[in-house]
Amino acid sequence: METLAIHGGSPVREKLLPYGRQSLDDADIQAVVEVLKSDWLTTGPKVGEFEERFAAWVGARHAVSFSSGTAALHGAAFAAGLGPGDEAITTPMTFCATANCVLYQGATPVFADVSADTLNLDPGELARKLSVRGSSRVKAIIAVDYAGHPAALDELGVLAKTHGALLIEDACHALGAEYRGKRVGGIADMTVFSFHPVKHLTTGEGGMVATNDARLAETLRRFRNHGISSEARQRQESGQWFYEMVLLGFNYRLTDIACALGLTQLEKLAPNLARRREIAAQYAEAFRELPAIVTPTVRDGVDPALHLYPVRLNLEMLAVGRGEIFRALRAENIGVNVHYIPVHQHPYYRERFTSQERYPVAEDAYERLISLPMFHAMTARDAQDVIHAVTKIVDHYRKASGAEAGSSSMPIGQSRQEEA
Numbered sequence: 001m002e003t004l005a006i007h008g009g010s011p012v013r014e015k016l017l018p019y020g021r022q023s024l025d026d027a028d029i030q031a032v033v034e035v036l037k038s039d040w041l042t043t044g045p046k047v048g049e050f051e052e053r054f055a056a057w058v059g060a061r062h063a064v065s066f067s068s069g070t071a072a073l074h075g076a077a078f079a080a081g082l083g084p085g086d087e088a089i090t091t092p093m094t095f096c097a098t099a100n101c102v103l104y105q106g107a108t109p110v111f112a113d114v115s116a117d118t119l120n121l122d123p124g125e126l127a128r129k130l131s132v133r134g135s136s137r138v139k140a141i142i143a144v145d146y147a148g149h150p151a152a153l154d155e156l157g158v159l160a161k162t163h164g165a166l167l168i169e170d171a172c173h174a175l176g177a178e179y180r181g182k183r184v185g186g187i188a189d190m191t192v193f194s195f196h197p198v199k200h201l202t203t204g205e206g207g208m209v210a211t212n213d214a215r216l217a218e219t220l221r222r223f224r225n226h227g228i229s230s231e232a233r234q235r236q237e238s239g240q241w242f243y244e245m246v247l248l249g250f251n252y253r254l255t256d257i258a259c260a261l262g263l264t265q266l267e268k269l270a271p272n273l274a275r276r277r278e279i280a281a282q283y284a285e286a287f288r289e290l291p292a293i294v295t296p297t298v299r300d301g302v303d304p305a306l307h308l309y310p311v312r313l314n315l316e317m318l319a320v321g322r323g324e325i326f327r328a329l330r331a332e333n334i335g336v337n338v339h340y341i342p343v344h345q346h347p348y349y350r351e352r353f354t355s356q357e358r359y360p361v362a363e364d365a366y367e368r369l370i371s372l373p374m375f376h377a378m379t380a381r382d383a384q385d386v387i388h389a390v391t392k393i394v395d396h397y398r399k400a401s402g403a404e405a406g407s408s409s410m411p412i413g414q415s416r417q418e419e420a
């Protein structure tokens with residue numbers, strides 16, 4: 001058996017393989033340079049062009065760009081009409097920005113637990129929450145497409161509609177994912193994307209809200225521009241100086257520099273997604289032989305976009321916990337990460353929301369999750385290094401055979417057989 005790097009052996013890689021990173025080529029750089037030489041650095045022609053192409057790509061009527069995914073979520077929470085006294089129901093298994101956007105509006109986030117297979121908002125738990133709380137205060141349901149696997153959008157959409165709430169889909173992980181034959185973006189009332197460098201497409205920082213509703217799109221456009229009813233470029237072109245501020249907005253605009261990058265990145269999105277799917281297939285094939293590693297589930301009718309590749313450890317088969325496995329992988333120079341600490345467990349939320357409510361599925365998953373490297377510039381050799389390191393570590397820490405019999409609480413069989 002190989003000696004683990006954490007015990008003084010040689011690491012699988014000499015340099016750290018990150019869990020995610022951008023890839024830019026000369027066309028991206030050239031597009032940015034051209035904008036830098038042009039008249040408009042912000043809210044010029046590239047913004048509208050990027051929004052139009054993006055909307056067409058995801059299959060939505062409108063797309064409104066924002067300076068980050070977080071700002072886009074804030075815009076969606078505002079457009080949904082959330083305010084003090086209102087509630088929005090969301091998942092604890094997400095990045096804190098998903099719930100924070102509700103707080104920005106002075107409203108209250110309420111959590112409902114996730115489904116064990118996808119770790120997405122469980123429609124049954126949502127229905128239970130809606131019936132317990134009475135729906136009148138619930139103005140929005142905010143689902144997350146965890147790791148790029150679309151949430152149960154049809155079921156959640158029906159529940160939202162029945163209770164007079166809007167469905168906001170946080171698809172920051174899921175650009176390019178398909179749900180029942182459609183790309184995410186044109187399905188929920190508003191779908192939010194992020195263009196952070198670890199995402200499928202990057203503009204440095206950036207975000208977008210896609211919607212089919214013209215009124216929501218108009219509100220989003222005003223909100224990201226101080227609540228002002230027209231843009232500076234429109235006024236310059238029409239020779240007008242007059243403008244009105246009609247609502248309290250922010251400066252959440254995305255620059256022309258960023259949108260030029262977004263346009264060239266969008267052209268490479270389809271092959272980049274295909275590459276991520278190949279890496280996922282390589283992992284799934286290798287880990288089929290390793291029952292201590294539970295690979296992500298893919299439900300029927302769904303094609304995930306694979307922003308992350310979170311595996312769950314079958315801890316019942318291992319002599320150590322997630323912390324030790326994580327540290328051992330880092331010592332091998334495999335840049336693993338954990339997505340996510342459930343939002344309600346962060347100190348800010350614990351101190352303010354004193355409800356003792358538990359979310360057992362999300363909490364159990366958190367103890368087991370490790371995100372393996374997943375980005376489209378990864379080579380087959382990179383993926384093989386990850387597989388080598390995981391296998392070496394799991395073999396080292398595997399409990400003596402027989403100890404694990406019948407002890408797993410994970411949906412292992414289902415997950416393996418459904419992996420794309």
Ligand SMILES: Cc1ncc(COP(=O)(O)O)c(C=O)c1O
Nearest residue numbers: 068069070095097172194195196
């Ligand atoms: C699920 C989710 N929502 C929202 C965000 C916020 O996006 P941004 O970093 O672009 O503000 C992220 C960022 O990683 C995310 O993962």
